[in-house]
Amino acid sequence: MHNPDWWQSAVIYEVYPRSFQDSNGDGIGDLDGIIQRLDYLVNLGIDAIWVAPMYRSPMADFGYDVADYCDVDPIFGTMQDFDRLLKEAHHRGLKLILDYVPNHSSDQHPWFMESRSSRENSKRDWYLWRDEPNNWMSNFGGSGWEWDKQTNQYYYHSFLKEQPDLNWRNPAVRAAMYDALRFWLDKGVDGFRVDVMWLIVKDDQYRDNPPNPNFSLDESSGNSLLPVYNSNRPEVHEVVAEMRAVIDSYPGRVLIGEIYLPLKDLMTYYGQDLNGANLPFNFLLLQCQWNAQTVARVISEYMTMLPQGAWPNWVLGNHDNARIATRVGLPQAAIAAMLLLTLPGTLTIYYGEEIGMTNGLIPPEDVQDPAEKKQPGIGMGRDPERTPMTWDCSEMAGFTRGRPWLPLGSDHWVVNVEVEEGNGTSILSLYRRLITLRRTHPVLVGGQLSCLTTLGDLISYERAAKNERLVIFLNFGHSPIQVAAESGIVLAGTDSRRDTERVGNFVELRGSEGLVIKVVS
Ligand code: GLC
Ligand code: CA
Helix, strand or coil: CCCCCHHHHCEEEEECHHHCCCCCCCCCCCHHHHHHCHHHHHHHCCCEEEECCCEECCCCCCCCCCCEEEEECCCCCCHHHHHHHHHHHHHCCCEEEEEECCCECCCCCHHHHHHCCCCCCCCHHHECEECCCCCCECCCCCECEEEECCCCEEEECCCCCCCCEECCCCHHHHHHHHHHHHHHHHHCCCEEEECCHHHCCCCCCCCCCCECCCCCCCCCHHHCECCCCCCCCCCHHHHHHHHHHHHHCCCCCEEEECCCCCHHHHHHHHCHHHCCCCEECCCHHHHCCCCHHHHHHHHHHHHHHCCCCCCCEEECCCCCCCCHHHHHCHHHHHHHHHHHCCCCCEEEEECCHHHCCCCCCCCHHHCCCHHHHHCCCCCCCCHHHHCCCCCCCCCCCCCCCCCCCCCCCCCCCCCCHHHHHCCCCCHHHHHHHHHHHHHHCCHHHHCEEEEEEEECCEEEEEEEECCEEEEEEEECCCCCEEEECCCEEEEEECCHHHCCCEECCEEEECCCCEEEEEECC
16 A cells, blocks of 8 residues: 555544443533543554534434534533544544534524525525425435425425435535535544435435335335435535545545445445545445355455445444344354454444444333334334443443433443453453554555455455465354364464464364464465
């Protein structure tokens, strides 16, 4: 790699600020809490923190309904706290990436309040107003159109009615939203994760969406139509390229896109001549079936379809999806960690993944997520993956001295940083060892990925550069397997007791065991 950008070798750590660390006892995580835990993150070895929205917000969707793009919500702290977070992070060599929510604002944003005040208002056209609704749905279920009785028109919202969609065909909207980017870039933030990047532009003729032939009644009504005309419109790429140009007018910043689309479409978000997102999030590992065949297939499809010069990235979890340890079970969560940290490109870790946090059980009376409240009982809720980070063995797991906004995971007495820190065979120690390995062996970041093969439950592949060749073996099954190998030395095992072991012509892997071996010829 010649002069790589910092983000190319980065491990990014997603902090969901409500759930990371509470500093003032109100049960809700805040910016000061993040500052208190920066040394933990340094110790973990990550390079950058992505903080989910901490902007001023009525919290209808917990911060993804922004009422002021250039201010901090009092629940999270003050602008001084933010400035301190940025300074303290940078001081420790950590980058800070913010969330950016361009598709919609809060209905309490002054822009929308003006827009809805009259049809003649100069901001009327900043949002999507129509006399008649079409059939577009909200991603949280139900019609996406809300009747406004004061001005007798409907406005469109891709999510809650409290989240009206901005009109990105209006140049004034674009200018105002790019100013918001510059506000934070001027402060020195290192980049943005762009919320629902593929939804930003809608069909200018408002054509009806066709029915989804695969829709079944037990899923969200938001899936009943194919989102042909309200998502992934060709014009979106022009907007993304403009965002990228804003970012690129500052040195050393990164643009990441949240995009849930099939691979072929996802790849277009790198942009024409790579003028789009630096990293369109790759959610394949977060969505695929967990078995050797499928995982190997999606990895090879992704690598094959990457445009020339595009930089890969990988994600196991985030604040909208079931936690990996719940999805695949704890033993396989170690395999997932070893896989993630030995794949090429930029990686993202969701807070708590590194200690094997599982989905919390949320009793009905504790449900917070509007997605669950709107369509209860069909698995839409995201509270389970948002339970507080578990730091220690105290009653509230070190997260708060008050009552946490979501219940702690029931396993918090054993799944926490304090317990795992003292245990060399914990998943936390595995994450630390693998992150260190990645730093000390750049071949894991930028080397060729080759020889990706499966045999039964086994996946193996090589990461190689001119003077180094690593072989990775991952057992996706629960039974032991013997594998033909080349002689070498174990750099990291999911079981730390195998580190530095010499291997000969074959190795034995126990169930759910993985090894990174350096070939010594
Ligand atoms: C993104 C966010 C999700 C939010 C939605 C609407 O998918 O990750 O949490 O609810 O956008 O902003
Ligand atoms: Ca707090």
